[in-house]
Amino acid sequence: SLTPGRTYAELSGLARELTAATADLADLRTHSDVGLLVSPESRWALEFQGPIAATPHSWSGDPTSFEQILASCYRGLFDAGLAVDVVGPRQLPDDPAAMVARWPVLVVAGMYVASDATLDLLVRYADAGGHLVLTPRTGYATEENVIRPVVAPGVLAGPAGVHYLEFTNLPVDVPVTGDGWSGSAHAWADGLLVDDAETLAGYDHPHLSQFAAITTKAHGAGRVTTVGTLPDRTLGAELGRWLATTSVPADPWRDARPASVTVHSAHDPAGRRLRVVHNWSWDPATVTLPTAADDVLSGAALAAGDALELGPWDVRVVRERSTA
Numbered sequence: 001s002l003t004p005g006r007t008y009a010e011l012s013g014l015a016r017e018l019t020a021a022t023a024d025l026a027d028l029r030t031h032s033d034v035g036l037l038v039s040p041e042s043r044w045a046l047e048f049q050g051p052i053a054a055t056p057h058s059w060s061g062d063p064t065s066f067e068q069i070l071a072s073c074y075r076g077l078f079d080a081g082l083a084v085d086v087v088g089p090r091q092l093p094d095d096p097a098a099m100v101a102r103w104p105v106l107v108v109a110g111m112y113v114a115s116d117a118t119l120d121l122l123v124r125y126a127d128a129g130g131h132l133v134l135t136p137r138t139g140y141a142t143e144e145n146v147i148r149p150v151v152a153p154g155v156l157a158g159p160a161g162v163h164y165l166e167f168t169n170l171p172v173d174v175p176v177t178g179d180g181w182s183g184s185a186h187a188w189a190d191g192l193l194v195d196d197a198e199t200l201a202g203y204d205h206p207h208l209s210q211f212a213a214i215t216t217k218a219h220g221a222g223r224v225t226t227v228g229t230l231p232d233r234t235l236g237a238e239l240g241r242w243l244a245t246t247s248v249p250a251d252p253w254r255d256a257r258p259a260s261v262t263v264h265s266a267h268d269p270a271g272r273r274l275r276v277v278h279n280w281s282w283d284p285a286t287v288t289l290p291t292a293a294d295d296v297l298s299g300a301a302l303a304a305g306d307a308l309e310l311g312p313w314d315v316r317v318v319r320e321r322s323t324a
Contacts, residue, residue, distance in 0.1 A: 076236025
């Protein structure tokens with residue numbers, strides 16, 4: 001109709017805000033708590049022959065199998081309030097120490113197709129102090145999509161302290177067991193057999209109870225955690241919070257947020273930290289500021305302990321004030 005409407009008004013308003021905040025937002029260096037390793041080659045391979053059943057009791061594979069694995073990873077990290085950096089295998093630094101400095105936790109989302117060099121780098125990442133998280137199908141095939149003729153997960157088995165010889169689809173969700181763990185396993189279960197890892201969670205099931213659902217093992221200066229299933233939302237959030245407690249530096253902003261709010265951070269060229277606070281809900285939310293800050297758009301000075309009000313689906317950008 002060539003008539004400006006709601007969408008145009010919102011986009012133009014956003015443009016005005018970005019223009020006003022250009023000096024504060026230019027050349028930011030973002031900070032992420034977790035790296036989420038996503039392989040386009042694995043997505044294509046699992047789309048062609050999905051491991052997860054298209055429907056319960058179906059013989060055909062679901063072409064969205066990779067997306068389901070990826071979504072279960074991301075949702076749990078999101079619900080735990082962790083900032084996630086999605087990265088491809090070719091974007092990984094060659095130096096594992098640089099990987100650890102950038103991502104204290106690296107979650108490998110269904111990387112079915114992987115070269116020997118990439119798998120070796122993941123092992124060296126954990127050895128250098130990183131927390132490597134393995135999920136179903138990781139490292140099962142070569143870069144040419146040929147299944148490796150080894151006991152899964154191949155070269156990752158030793159560092160992970162587990163191996164498996166079988167796997168199954170789950171036609172219904174299966175509750176998990178374990179001290180402090182709740183929620184359910186969804187869609188898939190690797191038959192994880194523990195070698196020298198610690199079992200965090202198992203299955204409340206007459207057959208699957210012989211296998212582990214989630215394990216962890218110290219390796220070198222770091223750790224390898226193996227997730228043998230797709231966690232439902234409850235289990236995924238608990239796993240995300242456990243990863244934060246275990247391996248992510250403490251952040252009072254993450255602790256201060258209500259459930260519907262996420263806080264992401266970045267540093268400007270002067271070294272000042274900006275916080276981007278999102279409310280992902282139709283309900284208003286309030287964040288009690290853990291530190292003094294200045295509102296980037298309004299310029300308002302906010303003290304530690306002040307209430308930062310957010311409307312439905314609102315976002316606020318604040319710059320932490322130096323106390324030095």
